[in-house]
Each structure stands twice: as C-alpha cells, then as structure tokens.
Amino acid sequence: MSKQEMRKRLAALSFSEKVKILEKLRDRSLALAASGLRQKSEEDASKKADKGSKG
C-alpha cells in the first residue's frame, strides 16, 4: 500500500478510532520524551562525575 493510500485509509476511520490512535501516538511521544530526559540526566551525571574525578 502506498503512503498516500495509507493516509487516505487512516483519514477515513471514524473519529473515535482516530482518537484512539492519537492517544497511542501521545503515549509514544511522552515515552520518547521521558527516555530522552533520562538519557540526558544520565549524561549530565556522568559529566559531573568526570569533572569530579579530575578535580
């Protein structure tokens, strides 16, 4: 199925079905954001530890 056909098929779903997809997309975005933050805080902690070990 082409990307265009897939988009048309998704657009043709009922609003209820599309809202369920929105909820899944939102949960995924939040999970990605949370993992990014965790990764960043781990990196920050690692940098601080490096600085500490040099000092």
Place this chain on the structure above:
Amino acid sequence: MKVTLEAINQMQTDGIFGKYAIGGAVGATLYLEPAATLDVDIFVMLPTAPGSSLLSLAPLYDYLKVRGGVVKDEHIVIGGWPVQFLPPSNELEREAVAESVSTTVEGVTTWVMSAEHLVAIALSTGRAKDHIRILQFIEQGAVDRAKLRDILERHGLTAKWKQFEGRYLEGIHE
C-alpha cells in the same frame, strides 16, 4: 478522551461556559489522518460577569481544581489529556465555535470546528506546523474550497491565502 469530553460536557451543562469547539490538531483529526499531539485545544464561549465586559478563565480553573483537575503550565489535565481552554480571540474564532459540527467519540457527543474554519485559523496563525496542516487539508481534498474562500474573504485573509497559494500550492490542482 471519552472521560475528558464527558467532563467538558458537564462543565458546559453546569454553565461554566457556553458553546465550545475542539480546534487544533485534535480538531483536524476529524478530517485528516491522526497526527501526534500532546494536548487538546478547546475554544470556549465564556459568560461575562454581571456588570462587566471582562472574560475570565478563573471560574473555569476553580471549577476543575476542586474536582481534581491538575494545572500544568497553560493546561489543565482532565482524563489524562492536558486541555487548553481558549476564549476566541477574534471574530473568525467566534464564528468557528458558533458553526462547529457535532460528532461523537465513543458515544460522547462533542463539537469540532469545520475543516474550513480550521484551515482559516491555521492560515491566520501562520506557524510552520499550521502551514503543513493546511497542505494536508488541501492534498486530501478535505475542504470545500468555495466555503473556505467565503470565510477567508469575510475575515480579511484573502491576501494571505494568495501568498500561501503562490508559495505552496502551485501545481496542486483542485
């Protein structure tokens, strides 16, 4: 979302606001394929306090806070969704609320702005993500072009639309 909309409908029944309509990305989802968004934009017609012409969201926030709503920046979380309540800021947005269309989500009745009003508001707002959304509406044939032209003319957006067309729609046929 069902819980969110039930709570919003209850607020309307309790007189916290008058007519409301879903706008933004969630509103656009009625007409397009779903696109990731983190919040729900609800445009609400607020009642004015007796003897005042000022509109305030304070009664709305107070109502929700005593019912367990959690305020998070400009949003209030209802049924797991951060909701932003927006009083219409101009005639176009007021018209969009007034002419919103009724639909249902899991059996709950709600109102969503028309595709043409969503496009006109996106054009008026004019951020990159708004332009992308307009293109999706056009490419998917989700707008009535005559109705859109009428709205754009009435709200002084025709010149802006012509600019948009020249920049993004050349080569896309109606």
